[in-house]
Amino acid sequence: MQKIILLLFIIVFPGACFSQDSLTWVLATTAVKRDGKEIHIGEKVADINFNRILNNNNKRTTLYNFLDKPLIIDFWHQYCTVCVGEFSRLEKLRQRFKDSVNILLVTFQSNTSTNEFFERRKAEGKPVLLPCVTEDTLLRKTFGHEGDPHIVWINTNGTVQAITSHIALNETNLSAWLKHGNIDLAVKSNQRDFDPYKPLLVNNNGGASGAFHYRSVLTGYIDSIPALSLFVRSDDKQTKLAAFNTTIDQLFKDAYAMFDTTAASYLNLDWLNKRVLYEYQDSSTAQYYSDAYDAGYGQLTAFQRNHLYCYELDLPVTFTTQQAAGIMLDELSKLFAIKPFTETRSVTGLALIRTADTDRLKTKGIAATGRIQQDSTMIVKDMPVSALVNVLNLNYYFPLVVDETGYPGNIDITIPLKEKDLHAVETALMNYGLALVPKRYDMPMLVLESFK
Incomplete structure (x- = not known):
């Protein structure tokens, strides 16, 4: 962080400044090093000697002389x-509160450079x-910070009562401070080890991991977590959608099922997504996942690494689940170049019909169940x-x-169900008059189409 600050300092300095005012450069380099005892809110600051001070009757004085x-x-x-843009506002505050508040400017720049700057302003x-x-x-080491302007509020006992940005320094807050003898303002804090080239909020880079208002994450397969279909979690702060280790x-x-109620x-x-039509290139569908599973460890592992994804979306709680699903669809469309939409299409299916006049289906009233056993x-x-x-539609190899x-x-009804043997199922159904x-059906389908 010190390297970044010094680099910015170099950029904003005119080229001739280093030769004309080398002292300012030395002082700036020293000032940004965090190697002194720092004072925080609620702590008492020690008296500090000022050997160079402008606009003051005494050219040398101490901090405590300003604590009257x-x-x-x-x-x-x-x-x-x-900082420079704030001077006109500070002058108004000086005139308004000159009998009740001291305002002290502090800079690392040389006395000569600062005096010349003030003369130009005059x-x-x-x-x-x-x-x-x-x-x-x-003083800068005592109140270590990144970025000016930086405001410190100290009472007459030398106790630090606030450390803020320049925005908090206004007539309303000054009046409240003088009236109550204390004030609670948002603290200006700068993370010293913040790295703008690393992910924000990861490992507290820039703040706590949960400090975001909006976040979406897409990763590939993560072998250390289970596969989970899309789920929703809402609390008093966030609406979350997440799915882990699943296909596109x-x-x-x-x-889409969350977004479109119809x-x-x-x-x-x-x-098994039989109401989904795949019109995008190299589709890595759930069907292929099942095939890879049947093919054994090698193909399954390859499929997982190449075709499974984890997605998470976090939004403010003001977003409904439907709105969140819409955002998810928009993001997925852009990331995978796939357009999702519903459309009535003609598809080949299997109509389950009755073939017998007698009722061979009526229940005997045994405990309700519907499943496929391991055998x-x-x-x-x-x-x-x-x-x-x-249950019939839980077979990848049967049409809808x-x-x-x-x-x-x-x-x-009880029938044998062989995964790829539709004929055996049809033969068994005949015993029940089915x-x-x-048959061709015109029905609404979810279409996943490549961007053209």
């Missing part, structure tokens, strides 16, 4: 445009009348036909199944 009244110390230098009709300590390094299509689908009615039940047997007990359709049975009640018939 509450004292404002304003650290500045003439190459700080904000010739321009903008004199600086406040007393100014020059060639200072000790799953990120889009889950976000699409949610069919996407939320579409466990690849599908069981649906005392549940509607929709449960059977949902649509219920056209019109059966009103709950059913009992059939799967290929």
Whole structure:
């Protein structure tokens, strides 16, 4: 940080300044080094000798000589445009509070350089009348900071009561300070080890990790955390959306289901994304994830590293879940060059129909269940036909199944379910008076399309 400060100092100095005022350069280099005891709010400052001071009857004096009244110390230098711009406002404050507050300017610049600067201001009709300590390094070390102007508020006992930016130094706050004998103002603090080239708020770089108002993060596969579908967490401060170790299509689908309530009615039940059309190049879909899993460790590991992502979005709590999902979709679109939209498309599916006049489906009322057992047997007990359709649609290798049975009640059905053997499933369904018939459907689909 000291290197950055010195570099900025070099940039703002006129080229001839170093040869004409080498003392200022030496003092600046010394002043920014943090190698002294620093004083903080609530602590008492020691008396300090001032050997160079302008606009004061005595050319040499001490800090305590200014504590006959509450004292404002304003650290500045003439190459700080904000500092110089504050002089007219400080003059008004001096006139308004001259009987009740002392205002002391402090700079590391040489007495000669500062005096010449004040003379130029005077010739321009903008004199600086406040007393100014020059060639200072000790006060700046005592109240270590990064960046001028820097304001310190000290009471008549020598106790530091506030350390603020120049913005806090106004008539309202000065009046309140004098009336109450103390004041609570936002503290100006500068992180010494802040590195602008490192991620903000990571490892407290620039502040605590939770100090952001908005944040989004996209990473690749992280093998040390589990895979989690998109979830929402809201508290009194933030609305968060997050998904971990998931595919591109799953990120889009889950976000779209949150964003579009109409699409949610069919996407939320579409466990294997059969209502999603992939029209982007090199799609790394959940289907391929399943294939990689079946192929063994090597292909699975390669797929995870190349095609899985973690995404997190944090927003102020004023954002609704739907608004957050919209932002997520917009970000994903830009990051992956994919446009998501819903559109009615013609797709090939399987219609589940009844083929028997007798009822072979009616439940016996055993405890409701709908699942696929480890031995690849599908069981649906005392549940509607929709449960059977949902279980059938949990097979990547079957087309989308649509219920056209019109059966009103709950059913009992148990059939073998081989992953890639649709014929075996169709044969088993025949025993229950059911059939799967290929059919074209015009239905709303989520389309993921590459930017053209």
